[in-house]
Amino acid sequence: MPLQNGSDVRGVAVEGVPGEKQTLNATVAYFMGCGLAEQLAKRAGVSTQSLRVSIGRDPRISGPLLAAALAAGLTSKGVSVARFGYATTPAMFMSTIIEGYQYDAAVMITASHLPYNRNGFKFFTKEGGYEKKDITELLALAAEEHTAEDAPNTAADARYRDDAFVLSCALHSEPGLIEQVDFMPVYAAHLREIIKKGVDHPDHPDQPLKGFKIVVDAGNGSGGFLASDVLAPLGADTSGRQQPNQLECSQGTYQRKGSQFLDPDGWFPNHVPNPEDKAAMIAGVKAVNTSRADLGIVVDTDVDRSAVVAGNGTPINSNRYIALMSYITLRKYSGTTIVTDSVTSNGLTEFIEGLGGKHFRYRRGYKNVIGKGVELNGQGVPTELMMETSGHGAMKENYYLDDGTYSASQIVIVMVKRHLEGLGKDIYGSLLADLKEPVESSEFRLKLKGSDFKEDGQKILASFHDWVQNGASGAEGWILEKENHEGWRVSIDEGEGKRGWCLLRASLHDPLLVLNAESDVRGGSCEIVRQVVRFFEENADESTVDSSKLYQGCSLEMVRH
Ligand SMILES: O=P(O)(O)OC[C@H]1O[C@H](O)[C@H](O)[C@@H](O)[C@@H]1O
Numbered sequence: 148m149p150l151q152n153g154s155d156v157r158g159v160a161v162e163g164v165p166g167e168k169q170t171l172n173a174t175v176a177y178f179m180g181c182g183l184a185e186q187l188a189k190r191a192g193v194s195t196q197s198l199r200v201s202i203g204r205d206p207r208i209s210g211p212l213l214a215a216a217l218a219a220g221l222t223s224k225g226v227s228v229a230r231f232g233y234a235t236t237p238a239m240f241m242s243t244i245i246e247g248y249q250y251d252a253a254v255m256i257t258a259s260h261l262p263y264n265r266n267g268f269k270f271f272t273k274e275g276g277y278e279k280k281d282i283t284e285l286l287a288l289a290a291e292e293h294t295a296e297d298a299p300n301t302a303a304d305a306r307y308r309d310d311a312f313v314l315s316c317a318l319h320s321e322p323g324l325i326e327q328v329d330f331m332p333v334y335a336a337h338l339r340e341i342i343k344k345g346v347d348h349p350d351h352p353d354q355p356l357k358g359f360k361i362v363v364d365a366g367n368g369s370g371g372f373l374a375s376d377v378l379a380p381l382g383a384d385t386s387g388r389q390q391p392n393q394l395e396c397s398q399g400t401y402q403r404k405g406s407q408f409l410d411p412d413g414w415f416p417n418h419v420p421n422p423e424d425k426a427a428m429i430a431g432v433k434a435v436n437t438s439r440a441d442l443g444i445v446v447d448t449d450v451d452r453s454a455v456v457a458g459n460g461t462p463i464n465s466n467r468y469i470a471l472m473s474y475i476t477l478r479k480y481s482g483t484t485i486v487t488d489s490v491t492s493n494g495l496t497e498f499i500e501g502l503g504g505k506h507f508r509y510r511r512g513y514k515n516v517i518g519k520g521v522e523l524n525g526q527g528v529p530t531e532l533m534m535e536t537s538g539h540g541a542m543k544e545n546y547y548l549d550d551g552t553y554s555a556s557q558i559v560i561v562m563v564k565r566h567l568e569g570l571g572k573d574i575y576g577s578l579l580a581d582l583k584e585p586v587e588s589s590e591f592r593l594k595l596k597g598s599d600f601k602e603d604g605q606k607i608l609a610s611f612h613d614w615v616q617n618g619a620s621g622a623e624g625w626i627l628e629k630e631n632h633e634g635w636r637v638s639i640d641e642g643e644g645k646r647g648w649c650l651l652r653a654s655l656h657d658p659l660l661v662l663n664a665e666s667d668v669r670g671g672s673c674e675i676v677r678q679v680v681r682f683f684e685e686n687a688d689e690s691t692v693d694s695s696k697l698y699q700g701c702s703l704e705m706v707r708h
Contacts, residue, residue, distance in 0.1 A: 493585075
């Protein structure tokens with residue numbers, strides 16, 4: 148897809164800097180590369196000439212330009228660069244680990260599940276993803292380079308003409324330092340080994356998935372290789388229906404239904420690849436139902452998030468996905484702690500505790516969730532799984548890597564092993580029977596209007612705390628949860644032994660307050676929201692927050708289970 152004067156590369160976010168959306172273009176990517184060269188060389192105590200960095204990208208339309216600019220910045224300092232083309236975020240990290248490759252650092256160009264015109268960089272060394280402090284240091288180094296006298300003098304004029312800028316950089320960079328590397332087949336082989344070892348099939352160890360139909364919905368992101376290069380070579384039927392009379396007519400040709408949207412297309416023409424997105428999950432369910440598959444796998448653009456669909460068509464994302472991964476983890480590591488984000492259902496805690504595990508309900512943000520797991524292990528608290536309702540999940544045994552591929556592989560392994568034990572192919576009814584789900588759940592995102600939105604949001608949250616604690620009218624039977632790591636989660640007595648909850652918190656990245664509510668009774672979610680409306684009417688100034696969404700009726704944003 149041709150780029151138009153770089154207009155498509157605006158609004159880039161650098162992962163790891165919550166709330167500070169960078170307006171990056173190729174010029175900035177170039178300087179990011181210069182900064183990265185310097186930062187890594189300093190850390191490793193080696194010259195930039197001996198550094199090796201890999202760059203991958205998802206199919207987002209401005210990816211090639213940003214990759215070229217980043218590579219030009221790195222090579223201008225003498226760093227060797229490997230360009231992988233389409234890749235996934237977990238694959239990029241693994242390029243720092245897998246023998247024979249072991250790059251000093253890896254960069255993924257992606258904005259995860261966000262639309263085609265958004266971009267971000269994710270940086271890795273073999274120690275893991277960059278933390279906020281690493282990004283801050285990198286941005287400072289990049290900014291220094293930007294203002295340095297020896298910066299290419301074309302930068303200023305070309306700022307808004309990124310393609311021209313990249314071209315001029317390319318002319319100055321040393322092509323001998325850039326190598327095109329076909330890494331994804333290596334990574335796919337690594338994943339196949341994980342599944343083979345995990346299943347350890349007594350009869351056909353190299354084809355452990357023979358006899359299973361598994362379909363993938365990659366949403367035209369980078370995850371299509373899972374069907375063709377991982378599952379199919381292991382013996383799975385990834386196409387679905389076998390009978391000619393069941394083929395579906397599409398655009399005049401008969402096609403086998405099954406895995407879908409496998410080809411990378413940065414415009415995401417079918418649905419945004421995102422397991423949190425209803426359209427994406429509906430598409431995954433449809434693929435499983437029409438192909439009568441045993442399992443469906445739905446991934447986001449860069450495949451650090453995933454969800455699955457059970458053979459009976461039940462979508463397993465959010466709380467259900469965490470529950471399933473908790474079951475798998477607790478079978479291997481009994482009694483372990485599982486860290487999740489803050490909006491998980493009460494039923495999930497009961498489920499984890501029922502299996503003998505401990506649930507640490509922390510904050511939103513996968514980096515926060517994983518970081519807490521690392522911290523707990525450091526303190527001697529065994530913590531094997533860290534997972535968000537968004538589909539981000541990491542296991543200690545997998546380098547604490549936020550890896551949707553690994554989670555989905557674990558589910559494939561368990562399904563096959565259970566089948567070998569004579570327990571059938573079902574992974575829903577039998578494994579999640581004890582997971583209590585709320586009757587209703589809802590989420591409302593309320594805009595903070597002012598320039599001091601952070602402060603305004605904190606003030607509103609403080610009043611909400613007092614409003615609940617003082618038992619204000621409307622908040623009778625509302626009790627602040629004992630552990631609150633962001634905003635205020637309230638446990639709500641709904642009568643007859645039933646309990647709902649709501650959480651009011653500030654969004655991680657945007658000027659928003661977010662209200663989540665779950666209820667154990669029909670109409671209960673609306674009732675909770677009605678009380679929160681009362682709180683806003685009495686305590687929040689209309690000029691600082693737009694709470695009108697709450698009035699627009701619960702029905703719009705409420706999901707009935
Ligand atoms: O705080 P919010 O606006 O709900 O967003 C929070 C979410 O932002 C992104 O999607 C991150 O990838 C998630 O890890 C995080 O949980």
